[in-house]
Amino acid sequence: MQNKELSFKEKVIDVVKSIxxxxxLNYGSVAAISGxxxxxxQVGSIxxxxxxxxxxxxxxxxxxxxxxxxxRGKLYDAKELQMKLLIDEGVEVSKDYYIDMRKYKMNVNxx
DNA sequence: TTTCCGGCTGATT
DNA sequence: GAATCAGCCGGAA
Numbered sequence: 320m321q322n323k324e325l326s327f328k329e330k331v332i333d334v335v336k337s338i339x340x341x342x343x344l345n346y347g348s349v350a351a352i353s354g355x356x357x358x359x360x361q362v363g364s365i366x367x368x369x370x371x372x373x374x375x376x377x378x379x380x381x382x383x384x385x386x387x388x389x390x391r392g393k394l395y396d397a398k399e400l401q402m403k404l405l406i407d408e409g410v411e412v413s414k415d416y417y418i419d420m421r422k423y424k425m426n427v428n429x430x
Numbered sequence: 431t432t433t434c435c436g437g438c439t440g441a442t443t
Numbered sequence: 444g445a446a447t448c449a450g451c452c453g454g455a456a
Contacts, residue, residue, distance in 0.1 A: 363437035
C-alpha cells in the first residue's frame with residue numbers, strides 16, 4: 320500500500336455510501352467527486368465489484384444520466400433487485416428500468 | 431509498458 | 444426522454 324490517499328475505487332465507494340435514502344446519483348457525479356469527472360465508466364466497473372458482495376454500499380442508488388439502470392453483463396440479474404430497492408425507498412422506477420431522476424437526483428455541491 | 435474492456439457522457443438527431 | 448457515434452479513464456492481463 321503505497322498510496323497515502325484512498326484509491327479511486329475507495330473514493331467512489333465512499334461517495335456512494337454518502338447517498339441519502341430516496342435519492343439517486345449518476346455515475347458522472349460520483350466520478351467527479353471521486354476526482355475524475357470523465358471516469359464514469361470506472362465507477363460502474365467498481366460498483367460491479369461491490370454488488371452482491373457488499374451491502375454497506377448503496378450501489379443501487381447509482382444510475383446513468385438518462386435515469387436508466389445501466390446494469391449490463393454480470394449484474395443483469397441485479398437490475399431487478401436495483402429497481403425493487405429504489406421503489407422501496409420511494410423512487411419511481413418504470414417497468415422499463417427508467418427512473419425519474421429529474422426529481423430524485425441528489426444535489427451535488429462543489430465546495 | 432502495451433493492449434483491451436467496461437453498470438458512461440456529451441453532442442446530435 | 445430515447446437512439447447512435449465517438450471519446451475518456453482506470454484497472455487487469
